[in-house]
Amino acid sequence: MKLERFIQLWTHRYHKYSHILKANLFGYRSGLHFKTVKSKLKQGQKLVAVIRTEHFGDIVAAEPISRYVRSLYPDAYMVWFVKPAFNELVGFNPAIDEVLQEFCVTQREVLLKTGVFDEVFQLQFKNNNHCPKCQVYVENPVAEQRDINIYNYFDYGNLLEVFAQSGGLIPAKTAFPADDQPRLYLQKKHTEKVDSLHLDKKFIVIHCQSNYAPKDWPAKQWEKLVQWLADQYDYEIVEIGLKSNLEIKAGAYRNLCGQLSILETAEVIRRASFFIGLDSGPSHLGNATGTFGIVLMGSLNNFPQYNPYSGSYGRQENAFFVRQEGMPCSALSFEFVREKVASVLNSRKVEKQN
Incomplete structure (x- = not known):
């Protein structure tokens, strides 16, 4: 040897x-x-x-x-x-x-x-x-x-x-028998940190990379979506996560990746008008904080269609799933995603006006 x-x-x-x-x-x-x-x-x-x-x-x-x-x-x-x-x-x-x-x-x-x-x-x-x-x-x-x-x-x-x-808390293949809405326990230090960021009053928070590649949507597609959002709507676009893989020139875009703890990230999501992201940790923060979620999802391994969420996201009362059955998230076309995102943003805008 x-x-x-x-x-x-x-x-x-x-x-x-x-x-x-x-x-x-x-x-x-x-x-x-x-x-x-x-x-x-x-x-x-x-x-x-x-x-x-x-x-x-x-x-x-x-x-x-x-x-x-x-x-x-x-x-x-x-x-x-x-x-x-x-x-x-x-x-x-x-x-x-x-x-x-x-x-x-x-x-x-x-x-x-x-x-x-x-x-x-x-x-x-x-x-x-x-x-x-x-x-x-x-x-x-x-x-x-x-x-x-x-x-x-x-x-x-x-x-x-x-x-x-x-955990043996409930019988196999049964519904959860109690309040199924996830909660977070944000502290003063988390709100103070986000206060210091001086975010716009109207912003959309995006999350573009999960910890599992099959759940992801290509970076080039995200770049096109961010540019389209910046051109069509008067929201600041704030990216959160560990690290960004995007190259964005839009003035309305702000990168907070790698700058926040998990609960500081949750506070940013809580203040956002919308969360647009993947089936990953931050989407669960969106569910727990009550921010309306637009979640890009696809087939996953042995599951052509699945729903990971309980609470208001799980019932799609406070979320919209962008997906096509049997198709992985990476295969969703930009035009399809743009159409679904536009329909949600426009309908929610009308609801707020009424």
């Missing part, structure tokens, strides 16, 4: 096994912490875990579960497991007593094996939680029993319903 390859191999092994060691240590330490928490609870008071660690749109979609579990266990001490990057989505939720910022799934596995929790609701479906460094999957026994997996999950309903079924 060449020296360079030998060094690469052992560097990889060092990072892998140090990561696994750290995950185990975190798991045992968390177990001790929650044993201490449990020892201080009143007699009969349960320690409950709810696990939905990623992605941020999924966490927003699952928010009604926090209130539903609270209604089932009003006196319980509820802990929500989440990845550190998404802590703010659950950290301000009044239904949740504590947030566990999960290092990786191995930490979770070690912690759950302690048996410290009286009730555990794992909201992930099969094949859905993986640590690439530990090279392990941690499976949810309820999802395995019900065969809810990455290939068929939308056969079980919208994301909220799928998560509630995966």
